[in-house]
Amino acid sequence: MAASPDGVDKTGENKPLFRDLTGDIGDQEATEIDDTLCMNCHESGTTRLLMTRIPYFREVVLMSFDCPHCGFANNELQPASTIQEQGVRVTLKVESSKDLNRQVVKAESASLSIPELDFEVPPNTQKGVLTTVEGVIDRAVRGLEQEQPVRRAMDPAVAEKIDAFIEKLRELTDLKTPFTMVLDDPTGNSFVENPFAPSQDKNVTLVHYPRTREQNIQLGFQAETSEEEPTDTDKATENGEAENLADEVLSFNTNCPNCQSPVPTNMKVVDIPYFKQVIVMATTCDRCGHRSNEVKSASGVAEKGRRMTLNMTDPSDLTRDVLKSETCTVSIPELDFELSLSYGIGGKFTTLEGLIINIKEQLEMNAFSLGDSSTAAGSSKMRDFLAKLTEIAEGKRLVQIQLDDPAGNSYLQNVYAPDPDPELVVEDYIRTHEQNEDLGLNQMKTENYGEDS
Known part of the structure; x- marks a missing residue:
């Protein structure tokens, strides 16, 4: 039984788009896509999609492909969580074997670099993965080794330099000298395990930053043209018809952070006694019952x-x-x-x-x-x-x-x-x-x- 895109199944019952991953097979609903092109034999195969929520993690889309003609099979996991308001940059100082065993969530949009070797894996060149720090290095080594046979035949000098660099990458796992790993994700959905939780991790520096215009364009949040059409609010302000935000509740459409169903979010400006003005936003989902509220300052950054x-x-x-x-x-x-x-x-x-x-x-x-x-x-x-x-x-x-x-x-x-x-x-x-x-x-x-x- 397949669920419709709006989360309503064939019985007409409203259900969340992403349900918890359980052992009950009957509770899991997969969508089958027939006549999917097989990249191995170019015949038609079947793709199955399952939108689910992994406990203690987040929403994901499980995808599997099977070709009955050549037997080729493939599976992939893609994150389906909401892109965060800010990007995140995680800097880890790797000093011991325990640091190599730290688990890492690297989204497809994240770049990974090791400054000591002047090495960087650009964003959107690898699929999203849940691995360890050592696994990240092994993955980089396998990627460099993949084309080495061709390089040795076409350009032996370049192949020799890459072999020497691969050896340096492998030496990192021996921890002869500490090194730094930087994970930079403009979507904010990548992070590194803190084995000392709930205490502060002294080996990790975490910075949240506002995305640049180029990053917003890359993520599809902003058009490439620099000129933007004036909004209704801008036109109202120009005509002297700006709304008094302090006297009414505004509403705008968004997605539920729990089940990703479309829901309205209410927003109001509130004066806190002996403090300042703030903007309170509240969201209530009728499908899954999730409620959340968020507060943002309406007066910018203070002097101190x-x-x-x-x-x-x-x-x-x-x-x-x-x-x-x-x-x-x-x-x-x-x-x-x-x-x-x-x-x-x-x-x-x-x-x-x-x-x-x-x-x-x-x-x-x-x-x-x-x-x-x-x-x-x-x-x-x-x-x-x-x-x-x-x-x-x-x-x-x-x-x-x-x-x-x-x-x-x-x-x-x-x-x-x-x-x-x-x-x-x-x-x-x-x-x-x-x-x-x-x-x-x-x-x-x-x-x-x-x-x-």
Whole structure:
């Protein structure tokens, strides 16, 4: 039985486009495409497509091809998850055999480089894969060796140089000297395992960055022409008919982040007392029941970063309102825990209890710590940490919680406002060069921007 593209099966029942991968064969619905050209014998074969969700991972499309004429068979896995708002660049310092065994999710759109060897695998030259750091190197070696017999016959000098380079790649797995691996994915869907989760990984530097115009064109987000047609909002503004966003709720179409079904997202501008304006977006899916909300700043980047430290003294502190922006880091020093941007929680407007529960739910989705790919020690460590988070959310454990936002767009409620809060320390600080780089401020030109540098 095959599902229709809108997620409605032959019985008329609404079902998510991507269902959890289970052992029940009857619950899995594959789509068959007959008369598919076989690339081996050029006869007609059959392609089967299965849209499913791998537990503790994300949505994927499983594809298999079978040719009854020559027996050729092939299978492939392609990611079907939503392209993230920002690209991601992961830099891993490989120093031990444990680093070689780190699992890597490399999307087809990601480029991979090893600066020490001046080696790079460009994007869209390899299919997406789930492997290890050592597997990435072996894959690069096999790719270079593939055409070596032809090179040796046509150009022996070039073939000899490539043989020497292949030997250097193989020596990397011997770890005679540490090396660096850089994974750069403009879709934001590639990442490297953190074996120390939920603690911070000192060998990994993770940077989220806004995509360039060329990257948006490559991903199909932007047309190649530089001129854009004015939108209805632009025309309304020119005519003096701009809408008052603070007095009404706007709606736009998007896809459900859980089942990818088309759903509306509601957006409204909200004034937070003793803080600033923010934009709240909420999505509710009628098909799978998923609900999500996201908050974005409506006032840009502040002049200084802000660090807020709360010493919990009573379970009632869990009811404090919290606005966590996309650039905010949450840390709990007592548990040696720091929530960086790599967990992808995004902007949230909730309570302190809701934020802790949301962090716990996000960590439970970590395939490398709790799924089939986890080790016994790593899984035990993560479950102990999740139990401690549960105690904090229930008010049984009182800890110190710190929110650090270089953009200055996060907020933690002062229950004594407008008077100072004795348990809340708020510090405004000057951003470092690295923080300005992450926010894209170092290259920002606000004067004479029409002129060349």
